[in-house]
Amino acid sequence: xxxxxxxxxxxxxxxxxxGGAGRPLALAELAAALxxxxxxxxxxxRTLREEGLVAQEPTGGRYLLGDALDQLGTPWDRxxxxxxxxxxxxxxxxxxxxxxxxxxxxxxxxxxxxxxHVFRPDGSPQRLRTNTVQPLHATAWGACLLAFAxxxxxxPERLERYTRRTVTDPGDLARELTATRRRGWAAxxxxxxxxxxxxxxxxxxxGGLTVAALGVGAPVEQLFxxxxxxxxxxLVELAAAAAEIAAxxxxxx
Amino acid sequence: xxxxxxxxxxxxxxxxxxxxxxxxLLFTRSGRMVAVAQREHRQFFPxxxxxxxxxxxxxxxVTRVVPAALRRAGLGPENVAALGIANQRETTVIWNRHTGxxxxxxxxxxxxxxxxxxxxxxxxxxxxxxxxxxxxxxxxAGPRLQWLLDHVPGARAGAERGDVLFGTMESWLIWKLTGGxxxxxxxxxxxxxxxxxxxxxxTLEWSPRLCAALRVPEAMLPRIVPNAQxxxxxxxxxxxxxxxxxxxxxxxxxxxxTCFAPGEAKxxxxxxxxxxxNTGSRIAGSEHGLIPTVGYLFGDRPxxxxxxxxxxxxxxxxxxxxALGMISTAARIETLAMSVPDNGGCYVxxxxxxxxxPHWYPDARGVIVGLTSYIHRGHLARAVLEATAWQTxxxxxxxxxxxxxxxxxxxxDGGMTANHLLMQCVADVLDxxxxxxxxxxxxxxxxxxxxGLAVGYWPDPEVLxxxxxxxxxxxxxxxxxxxxxxxxxxxxxxxxxxxxxxxEP
Numbered sequence: 001x002x003x004x005x006x007x008x009x010x011x012x013x014x015x016x017x018x019g020g021a022g023r024p025l026a027l028a029e030l031a032a033a034l035x036x037x038x039x040x041x042x043x044x045x046r047t048l049r050e051e052g053l054v055a056q057e058p059t060g061g062r063y064l065l066g067d068a069l070d071q072l073g074t075p076w077d078r079x080x081x082x083x084x085x086x087x088x089x090x091x092x093x094x095x096x097x098x099x100x101x102x103x104x105x106x107x108x109x110x111x112x113x114x115x116x117h118v119f120r121p122d123g124s125p126q127r128l129r130t131n132t133v134q135p136l137h138a139t140a141w142g143a144c145l146l147a148f149a150x151x152x153x154x155x156p157e158r159l160e161r162y163t164r165r166t167v168t169d170p171g172d173l174a175r176e177l178t179a180t181r182r183r184g185w186a187a188x189x190x191x192x193x194x195x196x197x198x199x200x201x202x203x204x205x206x207g208g209l210t211v212a213a214l215g216v217g218a219p220v221e222q223l224f225x226x227x228x229x230x231x232x233x234x235l236v237e238l239a240a241a242a243a244e245i246a247a248x249x250x251x252x253x
Numbered sequence: 254x255x256x257x258x259x260x261x262x263x264x265x266x267x268x269x270x271x272x273x274x275x276x277x278l279l280f281t282r283s284g285r286m287v288a289v290a291q292r293e294h295r296q297f298f299p300x301x302x303x304x305x306x307x308x309x310x311x312x313x314x315v316t317r318v319v320p321a322a323l324r325r326a327g328l329g330p331e332n333v334a335a336l337g338i339a340n341q342r343e344t345t346v347i348w349n350r351h352t353g354x355x356x357x358x359x360x361x362x363x364x365x366x367x368x369x370x371x372x373x374x375x376x377x378x379x380x381x382x383x384x385x386x387x388x389x390x391x392x393x394a395g396p397r398l399q400w401l402l403d404h405v406p407g408a409r410a411g412a413e414r415g416d417v418l419f420g421t422m423e424s425w426l427i428w429k430l431t432g433g434x435x436x437x438x439x440x441x442x443x444x445x446x447x448x449x450x451x452x453x454x455x456t457l458e459w460s461p462r463l464c465a466a467l468r469v470p471e472a473m474l475p476r477i478v479p480n481a482q483x484x485x486x487x488x489x490x491x492x493x494x495x496x497x498x499x500x501x502x503x504x505x506x507x508x509x510x511t512c513f514a515p516g517e518a519k520x521x522x523x524x525x526x527x528x529x530x531n532t533g534s535r536i537a538g539s540e541h542g543l544i545p546t547v548g549y550l551f552g553d554r555p556x557x558x559x560x561x562x563x564x565x566x567x568x569x570x571x572x573x574x575x576a577l578g579m580i581s582t583a584a585r586i587e588t589l590a591m592s593v594p595d596n597g598g599c600y601v602x603x604x605x606x607x608x609x610x611p612h613w614y615p616d617a618r619g620v621i622v623g624l625t626s627y628i629h630r631g632h633l634a635r636a637v638l639e640a641t642a643w644q645t646x647x648x649x650x651x652x653x654x655x656x657x658x659x660x661x662x663x664x665x666d667g668g669m670t671a672n673h674l675l676m677q678c679v680a681d682v683l684d685x686x687x688x689x690x691x692x693x694x695x696x697x698x699x700x701x702x703x704x705g706l707a708v709g710y711w712p713d714p715e716v717l718x719x720x721x722x723x724x725x726x727x728x729x730x731x732x733x734x735x736x737x738x739x740x741x742x743x744x745x746x747x748x749x750x751x752x753x754x755x756x757e758p
Contacts, residue, residue: 077582082584083671128673
């Protein structure tokens, strides 16, 4: 049997103690109950507190279970995510001149569900795509989830073709996702709609969990240079906006 | 929030002096916000019905947020072309012109201590609404000023001697910005002045009759000025920068949304909601208790607006969250509402303190009707959101009846525009396209626009329209038969809310 990781075992024991006590517990009580040196118990509790799994009384400093425990069984609320992302998504659209999309795994994991959409600020007629599900393998935001949130989504067995550029070979898609993971962003140079491209980066909560994909959409030539390379400016703005949204999501225990 | 911009670029600064906080925002020529800084101030509730602010604390907040916003953008005062102000309306302050010290805490727009004064004015209601456009209500500044003059020691004598000055928040801040006791400019912009019950809505001057009726010495009143004009120059804070624009917050949003043509309308959805429609050069009389007001005055021809307010919108969602505990965050009402396809026959009428425009039933109280064993939380969540949509419809219908020119589309802003289900519902029940602009800062942007127009940073209002970009549009998609049926159900629900409250024995 593989060796157990001691600090994880101790963290679990501390959580069980706090859950069973029915009242806040002091550091001394917790350390004594598990026969741990106080600095060790304190270090574990501090880490758990930063993750929101443990909370501390404002006065007295005794410990209790944190709000984040309630969230363990439920995914991020998509509308909380939109509310936190809205200002940054607007700024991203203004800064890049692109449409902005925020995508999360669809309920069945078989697509990317758009929770937010900001129009391209160019006065062209556009239709709101909030709450539509798009294919994972043929959009930048979908590929971003496939690459960075593989546990939450599943690529279909048969990769449907939408344009002549759509990646339909599973081996090609795997290589594309490897490249996406390596460089940190996903690119759609016209896989989904002819002439329309996309770039997307993951929005990560603390600990590296990808909760959403943030993308910009625009005509292919606006996002990619003639040799097919992604232009750097939208990527810089995307990364900055994703970091700000992630910081806002942190507060969403 | 910051974005890098060239140090040579000039920006316009806006101060948004709101009910809970004061913010400074910087905008570029394209209307893009490049920095914001915010500071909250204390709320004083000394007894039931009283709500006060410390005007000095608000001024100190201004002296903090303006440099902070510039720091964030990496800019200095030399980069600021002009400064504009948008403010919470009807909040009333009096101060000593020699010391710059307020004589009392500012009485805010939520304060209802003037209800006895207002009740006494009922006999002259016709006079007030004929001249100022406003029927007597605790909402407006004039009765508050009378209360201060009658209750604060030394206030009336000081005002008569010319030692004590009156202002709404923009007056106070402009006076402080331009030097305070050392040559501060004492002005009030026409939109704020139009909410005092003291201004003649046609001449845009203080009405001697109304001042006499409310026993307000004219010596203490600020000079009424247009919304875009160089009022003075900043002294200590932003030295040399012209103070060139001021608007009440809702009128500022009308300008920020570039509703410059008659018939164009905006609705700001927050705790409550404020719908303003541009009525052009026409003062729309209201049979339905909507308020005719000055929309804005750029140059010498005022543009009027008709205003309808909805008391309970975002606050209903907050009640659903905090009092009922149905959701943990306001945004999750959308998640809950989407768990069901419709309201299941359930309607919520949030007449928490009576029904306002266009009904005016003070004895109405909130009801939830249509409860069956089928109804669960999701249906209630839908009914809560639909209440905001139907209330918008009622105000809009009254507006169209009062001012002829029908509204053909609605521009929205404010926190509740994050709720796409609600916005779709508004489009469905109004049978109109609902549009949200890029950047949700319509209020601050309106103040910046006014100031920038005054100094020629922007040449004319039409140029500003090009800065308005559609960020989202919701098209009506409800079957007309269903809309009619739902409207009828809503009306029946409203009927059931009336006549409930009774005077205490």
